[in-house]
Amino acid sequence: MLPPVMAGVDGSAESLAAAEWAAREAARRDRPLRLVHAWNQQPRKGAGPPAAAAQRRVLRQAEDRIRRTCPGVGVDAEQVEGPATGALLHAAERAELLVLGSRGRSGFTGFVVGSVALGVVARATLPVVLVRAGEEASDEHLPAGDGSPSTRTGYQDVVLGLDLGDPCDEVIEFAFEAARLRGARLHVVHAWQEPSPLGLGPGEIGLVNGPEQADEWLGFLDAVIKVWRDKCPEVEVVETVAEGRARSVLVRAATGASLLVVGRRTSERPAGPRTGPVTHAAVQHVGCPVAVVPHE
Missing domain, CATH: 3.40.50.12370 (Rossmann fold)
Incomplete structure (x- = not known):
């Protein structure tokens, strides 16, 4: 199987934008898309079945968005356990490209990169693409006449x-x-x-x-x-x-x-x-x- 384009998702607006960008990139490269959600299954007070259901919803939300916006892209999804940076790096060993979201911020300062994204970029052995919240397919293209x-x-x-x-x-x-x-x-x-x-x-x-x-x-x-x-x-x-x-x-x-x-x-x-x-x-x-x- 060809190595996939992989996107890390966590339910945030920036990760959903990253997943959609990754789907377009998978189509350009003729690769499958894999969505990965990393979560630390440490027992916490009040955690249990509702927390697990919330994790599943993160992936389902991203899958639904990809199937709606990029219906021709083959997509699968998985949850990986552990601290997010290490878990994403381990999952990406099987990928061609890893795509992550970055938090948006207005003004001249641009956007702030979260600790997970920055940690992955600093340690990854494959290319990593960072995508801001609000990125649209049309942003990649020249404007119309x-x-x-x-x-x-x-x-x-x-x-x-x-x-x-x-x-x-x-x-x-x-x-x-x-x-x-x-x-x-x-x-x-x-x-x-x-x-x-x-x-x-x-x-x-x-x-x-x-x-x-x-x-x-x-x-x-x-x-x-x-x-x-x-x-x-x-x-x-x-x-x-x-x-x-x-x-x-x-x-x-x-x-x-x-x-x-x-x-x-x-x-x-x-x-x-x-x-x-x-x-x-x-x-x-x-x-x-x-x-x-x-x-x-």
């Missing part, structure tokens, strides 16, 4: 945030495949900053100034992406280098995108598994779905 939302138009850009100091194949491949599946344009973005007085920066790029430095970075970016253009000629690619902090550049670039793709290094740090500062900022502040792709 009159400006109204539509699901009949082409897809918005897939945006890839690429660190040219560490351009990992797993992250680039995921972004190209996401764009190919959607027939979308891939927008590859790299942020750079002027070197500090204490160092010239990487290689010889630090020896040039201003616009010349931007041109050097763009040439480097083009060289890195060329092999992937050749592998996936059907994907239209646009490349951007922007001066500024990577987290700010990515948040701006992802405005209106259908998906933002970023990487996360899996090597253990002294403090244990964690997301890097740029990835952390992306999942906290970007409004579109964010795919975090682990790499060594």
